[in-house]
Amino acid sequence: MNNRYTLTDFSELMAASTGEDKRMLEQFCKTFFALLEEALLRDQIVKIHGVGIFKLQKVERRRSVNVQTGEAVEIPQHFKIAFQPDKDLSEQVNGLFAAFESVEIDQLILPTEEQPDRDVAESGDQPDPSPAFTSPTIPLPTETLTEEVPEERELQPDSVIPVEVENVSVEVENISVEAEKILIEPEKIPEVSDPVIPETDAEIAGTSEPDEPYREESEECCRSEAPVEATEPTADLVAAVSPSPDELPQMQEPTRPDPVDLPLHTVEVSERRPDPLPIKKRSDWMIYALFFVVLILGGGGIYMALYLGGGRRASTVKIEPIPTIFDTVSTHEELMLDTSKIAPPIEIKEDSIGEPPPHRAPKTEAPKPQETVRYDEVGKGERLTLISLRNYGDKVFWIYIYEENKEKIKTPNNVAYGTKLVIPPASKYGIDPRDRESKARAQRKIDALFESLAP
Amino acid sequence: MNNKEFVVELAQRMGVSQKEIVRLIGTFSVTLGDRLSESDSLSVYGFGSFEMVTRKERIVGVPVTGKRILVPPKRVVLFKPGVTLKDKVKNIDAE
Secondary structure: OOOEEOHHHHHHHHHHHHOOOHHHHHHHHHHHHHHHHHHHHHHOEEEEOOOEEEEEEEEOOEEEEOOOOOOEEEEOOEEEEEEEEOHHHHHHHHHHHHHOOOEEHHHHHHHHHHHHHHHHHHHHHOOOHHHHHHHHHOOOOHHHHHHHHHHHHHHOOOOHHHHHHHHHHHHHHHHHHHHHHHHHHHHHHHHHHHHHOOOHHHHHHHHHHHHHHHHHOHHHHHHHHHHHHHHOHHHHHHHHHOOHHHHHHHHHHHHOHHHHHHHHHHHHHHOOOOOOHHHHHHHHHHHHHHHHHHHHHHHHHHHHHHHHOOOHHHHHHHHOHHHHHHHHHOHHHHHHHHHHHHHHHHHHHHHHHOOOOOOOOHHHHOHHHHHOOEEEEOOOOOOHHHHHHHHHOOHHHHHHHHHHOOOOOOEOOEOOOOOEEEEOOHHHOOOOOOOHHHHHHHHHHHHHHHHHHOO | OOHHHHHHHHHHHHOOOHHHHHHHHHHHHHHHHHHHHOOOEEEEOOOEEEEEEEEOOEEEEEOOOOEEEEEOOEEEEEEEEOHHHHHHHHHHHHO
């Protein structure tokens, strides 16, 4: 480690590894490097298999500055020696490091972010059908259930339930309403999804039967759900109490959770007493999903309210259909939708402040702002170029702002803080940050201006 | 000067067959790689030194695709020309 070998030491090493004459090897090494040097100086390039390529590279003369004196110095043209190691040699040296591979970073980060979302989406779809299938086909696997009963009872805080049932009594009504909806809908949904899976007959039979116990035990069902809500009553309370925006989620609750819920109820209602734990687990999922939807809708609603500027009813009405459709499809797309919705408002806010940036929000509302005469104020430490960049999307166009405000600006290099500037509409000078010709024109004007300013 | 010319010339000077020279060059490079990967260095008086340096991992942006790529760390062979060789190279330039 970190030994520094001379040629003599090195030839000894070679001799040790091959068992050849040390002297001969040393002689060889010396001749090798002597010839290498000679050939390098003569031909400017030497290629040796297994070692690499030695090369003289030309370095053009260049200007530099003497760091100590600050004097300008010219470094003359000269050569430098470049060594490109042979592939075998560099691989040997790289050794274990070769196991590393270059990775695209976006790929590294994205999956971790997306995973939770997918889990939600998948867990909503996948895990639920399986219990639904198994339980109806085998109507009452009481043995296994009874086995589980004691443990779960221990786990379940029985005392908590009755207490909450009173509090939740209001919710129970809502739930019962939902339950009815669920009763109606599940029959459609599972049947659609079921045919894919072989156990269709048993399935349909199973689903049709449990409906009856369902109605009979609707009250019990409510109770059974009571613990579910008891775990997170706030969510449902919010849903029940708050008026307009939360009605949306409630509307959607049935759509998404249904496939989840209904089989659950059918299963769990019939065999409810034995295993309340699974309900809790699934209900957790439900609640997470619910929260998710409420958050998204709330965000969407707020945004729409801002976006439409007061037309609340219209906005809420408009929002509803879109998410509901996509809810059923997948939560993912909803996210995408929402982000796309949320992105624009920032720009719109800026609009309202008084600096309409046509280049930034071209998709949403490009035509509007360019017609009217606008004003912009010079911020602290800002220059014309910055203002131009803000308004036109390229700093080159500051020249036009300058021309428009000549009387206010003494020198274009230094504009007083707080100066109110007229921002000419882009069409007036044919300003287009994407057009090269437009930029070149501006640049020519700038050059002309500086020439005229120069003494 | 390419490899063949180099081998021929070296064989002539050493008074050994070209095959032998090729073999010796092989042992030389293997030993060199062996030593370098142990982070040893070989310094040849009047010529320069061979060292191994570790290049750290880094992030590279591809301007065309806008992707960012994490390039792993690696160990490379570094040749540092000696002072005398550098001088000689400079003199070449003067000619």
